[in-house]
Amino acid sequence: MKLPRLAIFVALVVVALPLPGCSKRPGADGGAETVASRTTSSNPATPSAGRAAVWNHEWIRGAVFYEVFVRSFEDSNGDGIGDLPGLISKLDYLNDGDPATASDLGVDALWLMPVFASPSYHGYDVTDYETINPEYGTNQDFARLVEEAHRRGIKVILDLVINHTSAQHPWFVASASSPRSPKRDWYVWRADDPGWTQPWGGSNRTWHERNGAFYYGIFWGGMPDLNFRNPEVRAEAERIAKLWLDRGVDGFRLDAARHMVEGGPGAAQNDTPETHAFWKEFSAYVRSVKPEAVLVGENWSETAVIATYFGSTAAVPGGDELPMNFDFPLADAIVQDVNAGDGARIAAKIAEVEADYPPGVEDATFLTNHDMVRLATQLGNDPGKLRSAAAVLLTLPGSPFVYYGEEVGLGNGPTRDDESKRTPMPWNASSGGGFTTGKPWFSFAPGQEAANVAAETGDRGSLLSSYRSLVRARRDSAALRLGAIELLSRGGPVLAYVRAAAGERVLVVHNLGAGAVRAGPFAVAASATEPLLIDSGVPEHPAGASGAFTMELPPHASGIWRLR
Known part of the structure; x- marks a missing residue:
């Protein structure tokens, strides 16, 4: 999840603090009755009988995923903004489809950060769930991306941001226009402000005034939370998922998955029984449409909490909620231990996962993502530490996710803003970095002259060569992938x-x-x-x-x- 600049709370420290997701649902503190509590059932419906009982996605086991911020990956038309045609042109860098070659990275799947229409550069406030952001291309460009990726054996998953929308989304505009609007109950409204603050600390409020009433938005007022107590909203989420599954995507990364249905102030905005019930329902629907698909949860918390989001493996092998969840504690442990030169935290977290996770689930491992200080910056741009972090990640159990540029040692950009964690991909050392023939939407990170794909290609001692070799070792070893x-x-x-x-x-x-x-x-x-x-x-x-x-x-x- 990405907070807009106006809503950024305490700056992330070198080892990024958990950026909480988002919450939903009203009035548990005994305050004024909410629209949601008056007009909808109190619990999401249970999954429909007859929906597919099991997953059929063995492809995720040990797969290597690559997280891409399309805006920063490759610009095809010189406007300084990365786009889908640009990404298509770089697919062979990621996986050329030929197992005999060693010039590609060899990844198995792409996670695309938000690509839907949005007023913000990051895309985490959606205004249209059916249309590709015009800065990135068209729906036809997306169809070609999926086709070309699949031709190379690359799966494609999308960032699905359904906890909240943009305040500019037509649904919210209609909802805010009148208490009698048919869309009023698609969001969470009440007559007064109960004074809740964000559950991760600080003084930022989660209720926001509009037209004499208050709506819930856990991140900020520009991102109002949808009301997942409303069956119409749950059905719409399923319709959107089916739309993109029918368009060929292989699953979704689920933003702010802990916060779909809030139950009250403070910690009750996280991990409610209703949130788990919703994910069971949504998961069952996705299995019924495409059992080969995967759902990956962003549940930024401790191991014991993350473990609950797999759901029951007795009911559904692999989990009847979210069959993959990002392992934030392990990521933190790897970075800390590589910096300290001591593997105690990693060993402890591995043991914790073994003890807490249900049997047969898949751990989504990683080092950093778009909300965190870049790995190279955290490790002081030390080549040895960067190689160690990669070697640990790519030899542990689970399905590892590599954040774009991590494989060449891309560090943070020149500012403290989140944009500096998402700078353009350095393909070479030129002024446009091989990314664009125009002016990049954001400046390149310092160190581009050495940390770029061209400089590291062909250098057997480079970080890029290490990543390529490690990914291939996983491919050639069932023990490393699955063991x-x-x-x-x-x-x-x-x-x-x-x-x-x-x-x-x-x-x-x-x-x-x-x-x-x-x-x-x-x-x-x-x-x-x-x-x-x-x-x-x-x-x-x-x-x-x-x-x-x-x-x-x-x-x-x-x-x-x-x-x-």
């Missing part, structure tokens, strides 16, 4: 584990520290080892007999070996 994990270390500069699946076992060892280390001995039963991917200076074969493997690792180096 269970056995931790071999729980603190210190060495982070080690075994991944195992489909009769294959691999030993993964990272040195997160700034000095060389002797790692091991590791109690791993094996008669031989085969190097799958090793950094420069790492031995091809660990020393020692079975059950007592050791190896010398240079600073910020990793090794992956198949165990025989």
Whole structure:
């Protein structure tokens, strides 16, 4: 979720704080009755009988996703704004469809940040859910993108922002026009301001005045929350989802998923039973339309809370709510541990996920996203730390998400605004960066002369080469894509584990520290080892007999070996 500049609260620190999603629903504090509570049922309806019972999306298992901000990726017409034709022209960089080549990144899926019509640069306040933002192209351009992506084996998921709309959306304009408007109950209104503030702290109010009444908008007044107690709104959300699924998309990233139905002030604006009931209903509908699709939840919280958003795996294998959810605590742990040179937090979070998550669900792992300080900035642009972070992410269980530019070490831009987390992609070191022939919509991040695709292509020691090699190692190893994990270390500069699946076992060892280390001995039963991917200076074969493997690792180096 992206807050507009006027609504930005306390600036994110180096390790980004959770940006809470959004909330919905009125009057639980005993204040004035809301329109919603008067005219709609108090709970979302249960999923219809006969809807598809199971998911059929094995493609997500271990898949590598790539998050793209279309505005900043590639401009095809020289107006300085990235667009869909530009993205199409760069698909071969992401995956050229030929497993034999090594010049592409090799990703399996794209997550497109909002591409619907919107008055804001970020697109998180939608005015039309059926139409592509004209700055990005047309619906026909989008159809071609999906076709070209699928031809290369790339899935496409969209950012679906349905917790709220823009205040300029025709629905809200009609809703605000009169208490008797047919759209009045599509949003959450009440006669007075109950004084709620945002649940993540601070003094910003969540009720906003318009025409003598107050409407709920957890982020700010320009983003009024939809009323998901209203069956018409729930049905409209399903219709929108079906529209884009029918247009070929492979699923949705669900913005602010914790806040669909609010129950009162403070923490009651998060994680309500009604929110979970809505996601069960929506999930069942999506399965009935396209069981191959995926839903990925943005639930920025602790592991135990995130775990609840998978729902029941007994009822539906993979989860009857959201079958993937972003692992914010693990992302934070990776960045902190790589900075500190100590893997204790990572090991603890892996154990926490193993304990708290339901069996058979898919973890959506990542390092940073569009709401967070860029990884390169957090790690001080240290090449070794950047390689370590990538190696950890791409060898852990789950489906990793790579934020565009992360693979070349793109850092934050020149300002403290969120735009600096979303600067144009540096394809080369020219004034237009290979991004545009015109003036970029926002300036390039510092360091473009070295951190760009052209400079790193062909350099076997570059960060880009590391990402390409790691993604290919995942593709070639069922254990890295799908395997269970056995931790071999729980603190210190060495982070080690075994991944195992489909009769294959691999030993993964990272040195997160700034000095060389002797790692091991590791109690791993094996008669031989085969190097799958090793950094420069790492031995091809660990020393020692079975059950007592050791190896010398240079600073910020990793090794992956198949165990025989």
